[in-house]
Amino acid sequence: MSRCSRGTWALAVLFALGCAGPALGTQLPAGFVYLREVAPDILQDMRYAGPDNFTGRKVPGYDAPQCILRREVAEALKRVQAELREQSLSLKLYDCYRPARATRAFLKWIGDEAAPGSKRYFPRTDKATLHMQGYISPNSAHSRGIAVDLTLVRLPAADLPAFDRSARYGACNGPAGDRAPDNSLDMGTGFDCFDVMSQTESPAVGGEPRDRRRLLRTVMRKYGFESYWREWWHFSFATPTPGPARDFAIEAPRGAP
Numbered sequence: 001m002s003r004c005s006r007g008t009w010a011l012a013v014l015f016a017l018g019c020a021g022p023a024l025g026t027q028l029p030a031g032f033v034y035l036r037e038v039a040p041d042i043l044q045d046m047r048y049a050g051p052d053n054f055t056g057r058k059v060p061g062y063d064a065p066q067c068i069l070r071r072e073v074a075e076a077l078k079r080v081q082a083e084l085r086e087q088s089l090s091l092k093l094y095d096c097y098r099p100a101r102a103t104r105a106f107l108k109w110i111g112d113e114a115a116p117g118s119k120r121y122f123p124r125t126d127k128a129t130l131h132m133q134g135y136i137s138p139n140s141a142h143s144r145g146i147a148v149d150l151t152l153v154r155l156p157a158a159d160l161p162a163f164d165r166s167a168r169y170g171a172c173n174g175p176a177g178d179r180a181p182d183n184s185l186d187m188g189t190g191f192d193c194f195d196v197m198s199q200t201e202s203p204a205v206g207g208e209p210r211d212r213r214r215l216l217r218t219v220m221r222k223y224g225f226e227s228y229w230r231e232w233w234h235f236s237f238a239t240p241t242p243g244p245a246r247d248f249a250i251e252a253p254r255g256a257p
């Protein structure tokens with residue numbers, strides 16, 4: 001933890017150290033921001049902070065549903081959002097900065113036969129091979145604050161229906177209406193669908209979902225992001241200084257209601 005991340009310091013001391021920044025971000029390491037500070041109109045649906053994810057439970061380190069990123073990444077997303085809004089579309093983030101402990105928990109979950117998780121996220125893929133198939137990286141750019149998982153939402157955004165833990169939702173590669181609730185546009189599969197249909201150019205996905213994947217890839221690339229052919233939702237910001245992996249927990253911003 002940097003000396004700038006202790007929120008209990010008096011404000012005058014922070015100024016003296018040159019650490020003063022936006023009020024909500026003062027507990028974050030230098031260079032990191034809450035996306036809401038930079039682009040409050042970008043939607044967030046932080047899946048690892050709750051049970052609607054492939055592990056079926058809240059992920060370690062996600063103590064608040066907040067998107068945190070390196071500042072230059074957040075500012076690039078703001079530019080993407082401005083362009084999409086001209087088409088009455090919005091970004092919606094599913095994952096941003098990921099504490100390293102979360103990645104360790106994912107790898108432990110893969111190796112734990114007693115922790116089945118949510119099969120609808122990998123309906124025809126062997127759980128024990130997910131990392132070998134390129135879906136869960138042990139050295140994720142997410143932990144450097146430069147990777148994002150996101151999708152498109154039509155504006156005005158519909159309310160996000162509540163997730164029901166007891167419901168029997170359909171597989172992530174099945175019809176959108178059968179999947180768990182989401183107010184995003186259909187991209188051919190759900191987020192974190194560990195399946196070949198999630199490949200951005202999957203021949204099994206056509207029509208509007210294919211066009212939307214291509215639109216998302218085009219506009220993200222325009223503002224400095226690199227796409228990942230295996231996952232239509234994953235992008236990493238191209239930077240010569242990716243920085244180290246981090247492990248600070250995601251907490252609500254101080255001063256937030």
Ligand SMILES: [Zn+2]
Pocket residue numbers: 095142147148149233234235
């Ligand atoms: Zn990702």
